[in-house]
Amino acid sequence: MTLYYSFLNYNLLNPASISWAGWFNYQYFYTDPAFFDAIWNTLALVLGVLAITVIGGIAIALLIDKPIFGQGIVRILIISPFFVMPPVAALIWKNMIMHPSYGVFADISRALGLQPVDWFAQYPLTSIIIIVAWQWLPFATLILLTALQSLDGEQMEAAEMDGAGAVSRFIHLTLPHMARAITVVVLIQTIFLLGIYAEILVTTNGGPGNASTNLTYLIYRAARLNFDIGGAAAGGIIAVILANIVAFFLMRAVGKNLD
Amino acid sequence: MGRITLEAVTKRFGDVEVIPPLNLDINDGEFVVFVGPSGCGKSTLLRLIAGLEDTSGGRILIDGKDATDTPPAKRGLAMVFQSYALYPHMSVRKNIAFPMRMAGVPQDEQDRRITSAAKALNLTDYLDRKPGQLSGGQRQRVAIGRAIVREPAAFLFDEPLSNLDAALRVGMRLEISELHNRLKTTMIYVTHDQVEAMTMADKIVVLRAGHIEQVGSPMELYRAPKNLFVAGFIGSPRMNLIDGAAAAEYGAHTIGIRPEHIAVSPDHGKWRGRVGVSEHLGSDTFFYVEDTGLADTITVRAGGNIDLHHGDTVFLTPDDAQMHRFDATGARVA
Ligand SMILES: Nc1ncnc2c1ncn2[C@@H]1O[C@H](COP(=O)(O)OP(=O)(O)OP(=O)(O)O)[C@@H](O)[C@H]1O
Ligand SMILES: [Mg+2]
Numbered sequence: 001m002t003l004y005y006s007f008l009n010y011n012l013l014n015p016a017s018i019s020w021a022g023w024f025n026y027q028y029f030y031t032d033p034a035f036f037d038a039i040w041n042t043l044a045l046v047l048g049v050l051a052i053t054v055i056g057g058i059a060i061a062l063l064i065d066k067p068i069f070g071q072g073i074v075r076i077l078i079i080s081p082f083f084v085m086p087p088v089a090a091l092i093w094k095n096m097i098m099h100p101s102y103g104v105f106a107d108i109s110r111a112l113g114l115q116p117v118d119w120f121a122q123y124p125l126t127s128i129i130i131i132v133a134w135q136w137l138p139f140a141t142l143i144l145l146t147a148l149q150s151l152d153g154e155q156m157e158a159a160e161m162d163g164a165g166a167v168s169r170f171i172h173l174t175l176p177h178m179a180r181a182i183t184v185v186v187l188i189q190t191i192f193l194l195g196i197y198a199e200i201l202v203t204t205n206g207g208p209g210n211a212s213t214n215l216t217y218l219i220y221r222a223a224r225l226n227f228d229i230g231g232a233a234a235g236g237i238i239a240v241i242l243a244n245i246v247a248f249f250l251m252r253a254v255g256k257n258l259d
Numbered sequence: 260m261g262r263i264t265l266e267a268v269t270k271r272f273g274d275v276e277v278i279p280p281l282n283l284d285i286n287d288g289e290f291v292v293f294v295g296p297s298g299c300g301k302s303t304l305l306r307l308i309a310g311l312e313d314t315s316g317g318r319i320l321i322d323g324k325d326a327t328d329t330p331p332a333k334r335g336l337a338m339v340f341q342s343y344a345l346y347p348h349m350s351v352r353k354n355i356a357f358p359m360r361m362a363g364v365p366q367d368e369q370d371r372r373i374t375s376a377a378k379a380l381n382l383t384d385y386l387d388r389k390p391g392q393l394s395g396g397q398r399q400r401v402a403i404g405r406a407i408v409r410e411p412a413a414f415l416f417d418e419p420l421s422n423l424d425a426a427l428r429v430g431m432r433l434e435i436s437e438l439h440n441r442l443k444t445t446m447i448y449v450t451h452d453q454v455e456a457m458t459m460a461d462k463i464v465v466l467r468a469g470h471i472e473q474v475g476s477p478m479e480l481y482r483a484p485k486n487l488f489v490a491g492f493i494g495s496p497r498m499n500l501i502d503g504a505a506a507a508e509y510g511a512h513t514i515g516i517r518p519e520h521i522a523v524s525p526d527h528g529k530w531r532g533r534v535g536v537s538e539h540l541g542s543d544t545f546f547y548v549e550d551t552g553l554a555d556t557i558t559v560r561a562g563g564n565i566d567l568h569h570g571d572t573v574f575l576t577p578d579d580a581q582m583h584r585f586d587a588t589g590a591r592v593a
Contacts, residue, residue: 172346172349
């Protein structure tokens with residue numbers, strides 16, 4: 001169906017004049033300067049969030065794996081962002097944390113005597129990466145913590161006796177032990193991150209310009225704002241193909257960890 | 260060199276004193292076995308020596324130098340764990356190489372030591388496998404290989420054979436003894452299997468609730484157990500312990516006589532009883548004699564071809580020269 005629509009000239013503002021468009025929609029998408037921006041932004045968004053959540057998740061998991069006072073509460077606090085709906089989370093960040101006049105960041109900047117940063121205007125993509133990473137960090141932490149807790153204590157002790165310091169133990173034992181969990185986190189998150197759009201909608205609307213438009217949002221914009229069903233369908237097909245390519249390389253790269 | 264001395268070493272977990280002040284001397288090249296019932300602190304003591312647990316008091320000397328606060332890696336000791344603790348994502352070769360890699364041993368020296376350890380332990384064909392693809396016995400050998408290549412001052416073993424089946428256990432027991440004969444390195448070996456203790460040790464340390472009950476060669480412990488606990492723990496089947504009038508006759512509160520030191524006869528003897536269960540092992544037969552009025556059952560060892568059946572009346576005569584006598588506190592009376 002989508003495939004069929006993608007070859008049509010079909011605009012909801014003018015539904016009477018449906019005609020065969022051939023490859024025009026694809027060509028249109030392909031030549032749209034926003035398209036390449038969107039691909040680039042999608043990649044930056046996915047990779048940025050993955051990097052932050054995996055590295056941050058490992059760090060937090062290492063911290064809360066140690067028995068500390070109030071461990072249960074700390075764990076619940078860390079998990080809680082995951083239960084917040086994406087648009088709500090984005091709104092909280094937009095209006096309470098990153099807002100240039102009432103945001104927490106702005107307050108901190110002012111307290112330090114600095115000029116508050118207008119996050120969404122100046123660093124739109126970075127802001128979105130931060131918001132999305134905040135949402136996914138608990139998921140990553142949880143999975144990685146589980147992996148960490150299944151690490152055999154005697155192995156660590158053996159390595160300690162074998163002369164491996166804390167860093168060597170982390171590199172040679174902890175990381176390989178967690179490889180599988182990291183793979184799972186990367187794969188699952190990639191699937192969801194390719195489709196991020198609510199956060200963009202409620203914060204930057206893809207702007208300024210196309211600075212924070214990713215593929216999903218571009219398709220959404222084509223369909224909803226321009227009422228161009230044919231163009232949106234073509235974008236959707238392209239997105240699916242791209243997602244498959246990414247997934248393929250991802251599986252190739254990390255799949256060997258899942259044997 | 261691997262001389263280890265414990266001076267008043269103490270270990271507490273919170274308020275619980277698991278090891279009260281304990282003194283022990285382990286000489287260079289000795290094969291020392293720690294035995295004792297479960298929970299008596301064998302593993303804890305070994306881990307204190309290894310440095311994996313901090314002492315709550317006292318000193319640990321290795322070759323005369325105070326090592327109490329030395330980190331585990333610097334003590335020059337190698338440990339073989341009950342779970343083998345192999346690194347699952349590394350090949351056998353990498354596992355064995357790991358301690359040398361950490362110590363920065365040159366590559367050609369690493370290869371040389373790996374080759375010789377693999378040959379000694381029959382691992383040559385498995386060097387490129389992962390631990391998950393090995394049998395229990397092979398994994399155990401890899402763990403030993405990883406310990407050997409470090410050329411440690413002493414080996415520490417914590418129940419290394421308890422995950423193996425009986426036949427393999429006997430084989431590995433011999434291999435470890437042979438390794439000790441070849442390397443002449445100090446070995447400290449924890450087990451609760453008194454057969455392992457008897458067959459492997461130069462010196463047995465019997466522990467109970469963190470206390471050393473007796474230290475001595477296997478035959479010393481067998482011939483002259485210092486108290487009832489050691490008497491009951493060393494020897495298989497257990498020594499017969501008899502209280503009351505029969506003991507008073509020997510001027511003791513309790514007497515002990517081993518199954519192999521009781522003569523069996525169908526018609527005459529000192530004690531009279533009835534044959535209960537008998538176990539025929541081929542070379543030996545063990546009878547569990549009931550209704551003697553001395554103890555619940557008296558275990559007796561007889562030759563393989565004695566003809567006695569369940570319910571038969573039997574007469575037992577202890578060999579008085581082999582009688583162990585204990586006073587009311589359980590200590591041996593000379
Ligand atoms: N980390 C710990 N915290 C608190 N108590 C401990 C700890 N480790 C051991 N213990 C206690 O110390 C005592 C001795 O334990 P240990 O493991 O040394 O016994 P063991 O002789 O090795 O027994 P087994 O033959 O069952 O292995 C036990 O009562 C145990 O409960
Ligand atoms: Mg133990």
